Amino acid sequence: MEELSHSDNSMHGSPLCWVSEHSGFCGSIKNSASDFVVTEINMCGQLVSDVGIECCQDTCSIECRQEKSHPSHNKRLKKQEKTPENLSGWPVFDKSEDAKVMYSEVNQTAVCNLSESAANCCSMQVSKTWGDTLDLLLGSSVAEALEKFAFLSKDRRPVKAEGTEDEAMLLLGTFREKSQRAAIHLAVRQKFPFLKTVTNSAEIRVRLDPRYLELCQLVSEKEADGLFCFLDSKERSSKFTFQPDGNKAHRKAVHHFVSKYFGKLVETKSFSEQNGSGHHGAVITVRFRDRNVKSSRKRNTNDCQAEPAIYTVFTLCKVNLETLEAVACLASELGVVPSDFSYAGIKDKKAVTSQTMVVKNVTINRLKAKQLSIQSKGLKVYNLRAATQHLRVGQLKGNHFSIIVRNISKHQEDDPEASLTDRVFEAIEIVKEKGFVNYYGPQRFGLGQNVQADQIGLALLKEMLVKAVHLFFTPEEGNDPVNKAKRHFIQTEDAKATLALMPEYKTRERLVLRALNRFGNNREGCTRAWLSFPHSMRILYIHSYCSKVWNEAVSFRLKAYGLKVVEGDLVACDNVDGELLSQNNQQVHTVTAEDLESNIYSINQVVLPMPGNNIQYPRNKLHSWYQEALARDGLKACKFRIPALQLNIPGCYRRLLAQPQQLVYQWLEGKEAPFAKEGCGLATDESKQRQETGDSLSLSFSLNSSCYATVCLREIMKCNV
Template identity: 75%
Template sequence: MDGMSLCWVSDHTGFRGIIKNSASDFVVTEINMHGQLVSDVEADCSQDSDNIESEQEKAHPIQKKRMKKPEKALETFSGLPIFDKLKDANVVHGKVNQTADSNLPESAANSPSLQVSETQGGTLHLLLGSSLSEKLEKFASLAKERKAAEQEGTEDKASLLLGTFEEKCQRAAIHLAVRQKFPFLKTVTSCGEIEVRLDPQYSELCQLVSEEEANGFFGFLDSRDRSSKFTFQSDQNKEHRKAIHHFVSKYFGKLVETKSFLEQDGSSDKAAVITVRFRGKITSGRKRNANDCQAVPTTYTAFTLCKVNMETLEAIACLASELGVVASDFSYAGIKDKKAITSQSMVVKNVTINRLKAKQLSIQSKGLNVYNLRRATEHLRIGQLKGNHFSIIIRNVSKHQEDDPNTSLADQVFEAIENVKEKGFVNYYGPQRFGLGQNVQADQVGLALLEGKLVEAVHLVFTPEEGDDPVNQAKRHFIQTGDAKGTLALMPEYKTRERMMLRALNRYGNNREGCARAWLSLPHSMRVLYIHSYCSKVWNKAASFRLKTYDLKVVEGDLVACDNLEWDPSNQDNSQVHIVTTEDLKSNIYSINQVVLPMPGNSVQYPCNKLALWYQETLAQDGLKECKFRIPALQLNIPGCYRRLLAQPQQLLFRWLEDKEVPFTKEGCELVTDDSKQPHEVRDSLSVSFSLNSSCYATVCLREIMKCNV
């Protein structure tokens, strides 16, 4: 990793070998959120795109098998689907005017109120089960009094996890049911898991109006009834009305609009009421109502993509060209290695199963394979996977030159595998995280972006490498001439990222504004990748400093994951980490496997030991002392996250390969071979397989096993 001083976990000798001798030597298969290999996911039995209902029923056959009791709530409720029942629930908004064309609001003599039918209580029992719904009731009662954290004792904030729900319609039903019964709560979904919290917007509104009015207003929003209006109580205080207008505009301005009307009751006081109504949808310069047209539902088709010796973005460009869609219509959970055979889940928007199926042979001619076609309900998100399974062949296995010649190579391999299986490895980011080329790496581009040097960052992207291939010819032309149009003509079609930037540069120019437009032409996930690359480089250095300073022991001021089993590395919430205290050390309750280090960002907690000063000095040396990790010009916000210091491979297995596949003994290191052959003479290639959690790198695991850079 570019000469960086890296650390080891184990002190075994290791061995030498060659990986990625060919793409078939490095096979990567994604593991989805259910713990399944994506190559094993079942496809739809029916491919009839005209029968949408039947496809939706078969959309997730695997998920249905794994469905838990609370998810059975999708069945029916009183003869109607749950979601429809919730939409039709008896919710009456005080001061909701059902006549949209009325010029004036109704009288505000009566206080607004929200009367929720007991239906919601029964619905929540069906959706969540009696135990969880009772827990939700208790949480709501405590949260309403602002004493949830204190009463629960161990919680740092008022929140409750309801569990994971795979289907989008399930989550929608739960969101609606919770809001209708408890307007002061909000529900948040992360990777299918629903969390309930106090709604800060509700609390803020309650500082301006009564609780009944707040209930009525949020119930009005949930109804989505564009024919209705909502009115707040009569108010003589202009400044107070202004504050309400500002609140509604700030949080819901894109959805609704407000207007004040003077009361016409004959009184001399200038009392007025605020009326809220939904904004009309505007298309082609004119307002359209719901009767003008019916919304066409978005089609999502999921599939497994297998690629060989090809970058993920290059594969997407090929698929987009074949299907006649844009690259941004594809979503994926993670970028896979180039020099490898990889299988991963993808979702494409607005492409039916039949259309994709018809293009399978044409896509196959491009060196790609798409299979396990199935209907999906939404796009994939980066990080929406459990991990990856690796099957790797290490060729020309031999000892290091300085190794003891009397030690068996087989023994060294066995010791290395067993040590890493037991102790794990330092969870460094692998070299793929930083790759653009040898002259310029992605972290250098990320640093330039964080410094606000947008023009320099563009030039770094187009810095050529050694060689005279078409890509380097095009980059060299741009650096020498600044001619975006000419460079675009030279740049190969598969270089999607560079071509998007060149189109923007050709249109807007090469100045700072044009370069900003060039960066904005890339999808958000691609722009932020450069920033993450820089932050990953800092993390790697921090991990080495941490291990050299404190070794493999937990020390005061370390950050540890609060929940060792269910901790989510993609969540930057500081409540997920705990600062180790002197009392914790005496109790010996934390292990090195729970220690985490922060990726730099604007929302992370840094360790409270020597690492705190190290982070400050490192960022300052890179010119980021005052960096807020926000780049408004590029619409980038980097909150940061936490990453475990050590990683652990699962199902780590190995076997020696020969011309004939000879089994090995229960010890895992000795082959049944001709006694006249010495073990080191027949051990040439080694097959290793293991699974890693998401964002962990196989090359880093192999580095620990082999005790050399691979």
């Protein structure tokens, strides 16, 4: 690999360097989202679209191992195997012989499924499940009596039971075991949220909850059921919302009711809303209070132990949507915050992409219940399974790409006698063999924007937080609602008025505006505004700047030394795989004169550092180049730490060259060109309406994590794509 050529084309201000000198060709990509399909490859080497319950990823395999190692796992399994007639999913035991075991087992299982059932308390399926549980706990005759009692009580018809109609009660029986009583209390409340269970000695009685009757004087029975079921769920990350209400006095009465009976547990807040008729109203949202309440008493060890978090891992498919926008949409649907989601990397916007995500504090059943609603937003979640921890950025092996390049033609300066297909096939085979320069792609910086992400990152590194906010709100050309809102903020700095103009889907902009409206436009307010972003979003701007420096360093390195290893280069150790190496300096080695004589390293092992506070620089011309580049940007004394934003940038190492794997291609004549495989089944109507012209090329290949398909295509085609 000795050739190296340069091009007038640039990668964000840095002249591109090529690995080989083939002619290339012209064409267009991303004519529609369905022409560019990206599927994440997990750490096990699987396409995430194909991963099922048996997924071997770390995020879920730990869960399986823990469950199998639990002492009672095999015991429960054996008991359930003896009862194939049990269709409800609950173990069936002989009530006389195995009562103690049964009540203990049901109680444990019920508690585990509490939040999942609460999320769907009004569904027939969940109702049937708790009904089966009551049959198991009480016996069919008592369970039937309870069902009738509940029906008549809710309809406020005369009930033939103890006491008056208003104080009608039903005796469920005497239960000596505490675990028995706990399981019964739970099952009754979950199936009939409007009933209240009362224990007297070992007797359990049930009656209509007077608070429920009082609430029904203010709201509908459906809303009352929903609130009581929400309160009983104890799922602290969830929330309950009443129907829109334009009557302020009525909303005040609802606020007072919730505060009076449940004020220590939950808090309420009204949010304005405009319906389709243009009438303004408000909705009341109820959420659990934070548990971090200061107490003067000395806490014991058990008090200090935090409850284990719930994690659910799933595959997300999106079309024509940024990853962060998709996360904001999911957070809104599930009633959590964007920072509760974790993912291995950001995917292309104009594409059909599939990737693994993990959400904290959302159960599998709750996510299942929202699947259809989520799909209506242009997203699809599937392959749901349990996990024990969040995902880390970079926790993937790579991505697989299925791409259609359309309207293929030769470069204008190319030999008119040359065969187009020969040019195309030659280019692909050369890059397949030699690879490409591993630049960061333009989407890393914000393609086509007046202010790009690296400029904001530089302002943040210099701790110019007010300037960074102004750069963030710099408008583009055009008079669409987003740019109107941005322009209004730049001209007036009126965060409240800008917030009213900013469309709901612009989640990041609205987060910043809310913080500025609350804390002001000074440095303190801008600091709070940046802190309103999740950590992964804040650091993205810093990484964008560091990526720009890396791209420029690569071009300088290739112009200075070409495609050969030189003394002072940094190389990845042989046992390290992947394109992006951590800041661990033991993973890299500085090439010595003896190494060059031995010829033990190749250009494929050379890495360049991303700027940070814990990396070493090459010991050749690149060392002074990095110092000059950082000084030019005003970062000569930068420590790559921003305490105000809780950011630490240690740096990392990235390979100079990258190699496409499993690259296959097919020439497609004229209008016969199909669309790339969409994979997740989401509609992409725009592609179906487009008329095909010219020849096309189908490409399929895999790249390691942090490599860009658009950069690979640039090397193949020798032009901007």
